[in-house]
Amino acid sequence: MAGFRMLLRSSSVEDAGQDTPILRGPQPDSRFITLLEALKKRDLANVKTLLARGLSPNHREPARGNRTPLIYAVKHDFTEAVLELVAAGANVNLADAAGITPLHMASGGGHISTLRILIARGAPPDPLDNHARTPLHYAARAANPGPGGSNFVSVVEMLLSAGALLGRRDADGRLALHNAATAGSSKLIKILVRGRGSSTINFKDKEGRTPLHCAVLGARSLEAVTSLLDFGAAINSQDRHGDTALHMTAGRPYNHVDDEFDGMCLEQLLSHGASVAAKNNEGLNALSLALRRTMWWGRPTARDYVLHAVQQLVAKGACIQDGFAMWRMVESFPSLVPIALNRSFRANTSARDSPLLQLDLDFGPLTVDCQQLCEIQRQRPLNPQAELPLPPPLLRDSEVSMLHYIMWAGRKSLLKHPLCHAFLHLKWFKVRKYFLANVFFYFFFVLSLTAFLLSSHNCSNDPETSGNVTSLNDSLSNSSSDADRNYSFSFDYLKEEGPLRCGWSGEHVVGLTWWCLVIFSALLDLREIVQILQNPFIYIRNLGNVIDATLVVCVPQILVSSLENKECCLAEWQQSVGAISIILAWVRLMLFTGQFPSCGVYIVMFSTVAKNVLRFLLMYVPVLVAFALGFHVLLRSSTTFQDLGTSLVTALVMMTGELDYESTFLTPQPPLPSESQVLSICILVVFIVLVFIILSNLLVGLAVSDMYAIKQRSEVLRLTRHVELMLQVENLFRNSLIPRRLQKCLLSSISLTSGLSSDVTVSVYPNRTHGFADTIFLLLIRIVRARKLLTKIFEIFVSGFIAPEYEPSLPSQLMGEAVNMALREHELDKREERLHLRALQIGQNKQAGSSQQSNSQVPVTLRSSIIRPSCVERASWRWTLASDTDVEEDGDLFHPPLQQQTSTWSTRHPSNSGAQRNVLPDSHARLEELRKLVINLQAAVETLSTTVQQNQSTYRTTATVLGAHSLNDVTV
Incomplete structure (x- = not known):
């Protein structure tokens, strides 16, 4: 029943046929229905006949929404009938139930002739319908950029000449300019923004959208977008959701993408200075919105468009702001990741040697919010063509989940990027204390094992002499060597002291080492059991864990057999087990040293060469x-x-x-x-x-x-082992055997971002140094943890002492790379800002010069070629790059070869659209291109000044000639 009612509500009376029964409502007048048929057939004689029979020209038919015959005559653009109805006394201002007047109908239909008649008969230019829309709104909404749009341009000009107001807003707060931008009519936009309408170009509707927003979301006309930008539309204006025009272009839903328009519109917005750093209310920039499309490929060409959009945004300096964008970049466009991560380094000044130089490292791309990823996955539209489950590493609640995913995805070379390297280095300082405790424990275990095996002697092979120490001493006394005599003397001393039991005698060296080995072996067994219970599959894939498991099996055999042996000696099979155990123990200790950043690369090089x-x-x-x-x-x-x-x-x-x-x-x-x-x-x-x-x-x-290649690969493997170590430590602290409060305390002590704000930024000061007193103070703070007491003590003994703050630091080589990247990006931002301001100044000079030569109020177009290379072509102002398969795993992504740096900006024309793409260069090349742009700007200024001088000289010559002619005329 409810569906039937909705069907009745959606059905239109005008669309009903002759056999369609009218179930409710008043019956229409038969004469009015006959009049409508005559208007449709353009039968003027029948119209006159009906009017002569007494049909009122102002009849309002309730069954037809209270519409009058004049409204239908205007709707069908029947000029003769309109004249006849007006002559018969039809009211040109009479509206229907929706508030639509004949002027609304004529404007929305683009009927110039009927509109001229209505205005001549006194129709006001700004009547309002029930939604507060004027005829100007109707004409602007119905306009189109095609050939038929010229009629609406004439309609708008006629309404404006009749006194229509440009600032009228409808119920949604939209101007006629909003409707024209939505329709995509550049001609209509130019008419509406000239003169007094120039102040309305940045008006917002109730959704907070400007005409530029409407042009991007509307009919997808690049001319409309260009016209609004040329007339000074606020390119970074945000709606109530915080979206700019760039957000809407880059984040358009995948099933509404128009590759050609969206690509060119994106280039146009970026060339006019759209901010790639602007964030909406959800905290997402345009790059994050573009990367969300990579979760589903709606059409075969969608990947090409998203690739182009990401290229453009990264080339303009867009940064990866969160773990989701980082995941999608690594998954879809790994060759762009190093360039985008460079924007995570920020410097407050361009002076390299300044003591106030502050380097901000944004670790947002390396942090993963598991709940956010799961929510995005849940909101993903159903698309059976592209099922994209979340990678298992990203589902771990760990600070190194993103680095683990980079390893899991086979992009280990990205770990060499200074941002990832710095993150691992700072994270290492958090984990280092627990790792050192583990190393010291294992070192004492190895020492106890070594001491026990060295202090124990091998049993004799003669069964008759293996019963007691006395017989062994007698057999050794028969030896003629000095060493055997000394050895025999030691056993004489042990015999005098009494029978020796390795396991129970704590008075001698052998018994002491036995007890030490028992204690450390028990702790080792407990540690290995906990690790096996945590994740047995990961445990067995680690060589160090396999060695530890072997020691867990071998060492107890030596200890238990020593308990049963009265002579404190090692049997033949014990000697073999002991030899294997001591070799494996010292090799495992060497592998432990490989986890230290200073010497880890050499251990990895050793294993690689082996x-x-x-x-x-x-x-x-x-x-x-x-x-x-x-x-x-x-x-x-x-x-x-x-x-x-x-x-x-x-x-x-x-x-x-x-x-x-x-x-x-x-x-x-x-x-x-x-x-x-x-x-x-x-x-x-x-x-x-x-x-x-x-x-x-x-x-x-x-x-x-190739030792250099081996060293490079060893560096990657060292970083990989660091990530595995941190994962192992975090998994160990999350063990269910540990109490929950202790878990939180342990995890907080190794967390790098626990005390930071939501932006996850760490600041370092490369040029700030501490004196001796400051260094001692910071060292004591880390040990004693009594800041107030130490501050008072230092203030007593050190005059003018100011308590310093602990600041994180990076190794010298890594610090140098980070400073170079930050200063390069800082210089790029400054140069691009100067270029943009210079381009605006040149455009204003051109506009001022043109206003002096003519009285036209149409502004001169600020050509985008002044700001950036031409945006007319499809692929201008962008960097092209190779496909993902062209980037080798061990290749250096951060220092491209010289032949790649020489070709910076790649302008692809339609004629060579199928040409192979070049590899995306680093930011060094952008400096060279910006320098060339400065030279081009200077050349443009010189050309402009030369043209002005030539025009002035021509004007003077013309004035001189005209003066000479007038003088000759007077003489004659």
Whole structure:
């Protein structure tokens, strides 16, 4: 029933056919229906007949919304009928139920002839309908940029000449200029903004939108947008949602995108100085809105448009402001990420050596809000063509989630960017105390294991003498060496002290080391159990964790067996387990040192070279096997080549240069036949040439062929391990076995952004130094945590002491890179601002010169070529870049090659639209291009002054000639 009522409400009486029953409402007058048919058929005779029969020309038909015959005659542009009705006494100001007068109908239809008749008959130019719209609103709304728009231009001119007011607002607060901008009629815009209408160009409606907003959202006419910009529209004006025209262009819904218009409109707005840093009420800039489209590709061409939009915004200095935009940039346009991250460095001055130089690092792109990402994912429109689940690393509640995602996405080279590097360095200072505690614990564990194994001796293989220490001492006393005598003396002393039990005697060194090893081994077992319970899959993929797990298994076997042994000695199998344990323990300690920033890269280089050597050695193993088999066949009587395994090991040792030539090949025992001896020497010579000289040097050359590339990759791997370490620490602190309050305390102590504001900005001062007293004060503050007491103490002993604040710092090399980026961006901003102001000044000079030559009030167009390269072409004023597959994983994204820096701005014309794109350069190239723009501006000024001088000289010459002619006329 409700659906039937809605159908009746949406149905129009005028659209009803002859067989359509009218269910309710008054029945229309039959004479009025006949009149409507006559007006539709343009039958003037029938109209006169109906009027002669007594039909009133001012009849208001309730069934037709109280419309009069004159309104229908104007609607059908039946001029003769309009004249006939007016002559019959029709009221030209009579409105229908919606407040629409014949003048509204004529203006909205673009009927010039009927409009002229109505105005001549005294119709007022500004009647209001029920929505406070005037005929000027109707004409502007119905205008179009096509050929038929000229009629509406004439209608508007006629209304304005009749006295229509430009400042009339409708119920929505919109002017006629808003409607013209929505319709996209540039001709109508020029008429409405000239003269007194120039003050209305920035008026806002109730939504806070200016005509420029309406032009961007309306009929998508680039001429309309250009006209408003040329007449001085406020390009950065915001509506009630905080959106500018640039926001609306970049963030247009994916199913309403017009690639051609949106791309050119974006270029036009940017070339006229649209701010890429403006944020709406949600805190999003234009780049974030453009990147939201990458979550769903509505059409095949949408990716090209978004790529173009992101290129334009990044080239103009748009920055990545949050983790969502960073995720979409890394996912869709990774080659643009380094350029966009450069804007995260800001400097307060361009003086590099100033002590007041402040460097602000915005870590917003590296922070991820899991709830925000999930909310955006939930609000994503249903699009079965592009299902995009959230990456698992971004769902972690961690400060390094974005860095973990960069690793997960295969873009590890982005970790070398100074912003990511600085974030990891500052984060390291938060995690360092816990890592050092772990290193010290492991160091004492290794020391206790080493001390225990060194203080314990090997058991005798004779079962008769392995029962007690006395028999062992007697056997050792038979030795004639001094070392054996000393060793025997030590055991005589132990025998006098009593029987020794390794596990229970705390009076001797062996027992003390046993207890230390028991304690540290138990703590190690507990730590490993907690890590395994946290995430077993991540645990087994780490080499250090595998070594720790091996130690957890091996060390208790040594300790338990020592308890059962009365002699405090190690059996043969214990010796093997102990040897493996001590090697693995010291290797694991070396891996721990690789986590320190100062020496981590060298440990990674060691592991990288080791992997290369092993990989290449496996390729040449058949050569070693071949020579090992040959030597085994010829020299199997020798102990070094007695079996296959020994022969292979001997060949590997000979590869390092340890040949033992005389005893093995010249005087073997037993002697070999002369033929076999000659053959073995010949094979040895071939082995020396192929393996010792060629193969060994080839392995070294291949392993360390490009040390610079190895160092670069090692730096990336070091940063990767730092990220993994911080993830491991955070996961450990979030363990369910730890109380919740303690969890919050631990996580807060390692959080880098917990004490910062919402913008997540860290400030460093590169040129600020502290004296000796300040350094001691800051050191004591970090240790004692009593600031007020220390301040009073220092004020007593240090005159004029001012308590300094602790400030984060960066390594010198990283600080230099960050300062260079910040100062470069600061200089770019200053130069672009000067160029824009200079361009505006030139435009005003041109406008002033043109106003002196003519009385026309139409302003001279401020050509965008003065501010930026021409925006007429589709791809002007933008940087083109290679596809994502063209960027190698280990390539240097932050220092492009010289041949890439020479070509800065790429202007692509329609004729070569299919040309290959160049790689996007860094910000150094923008300085060179801006310098060229300054030169072009100077040339434009000189050309303008030359033209003015030529015009003045021409004027003087003309005046002189005219004066001479007048003088001749007087003489005649």
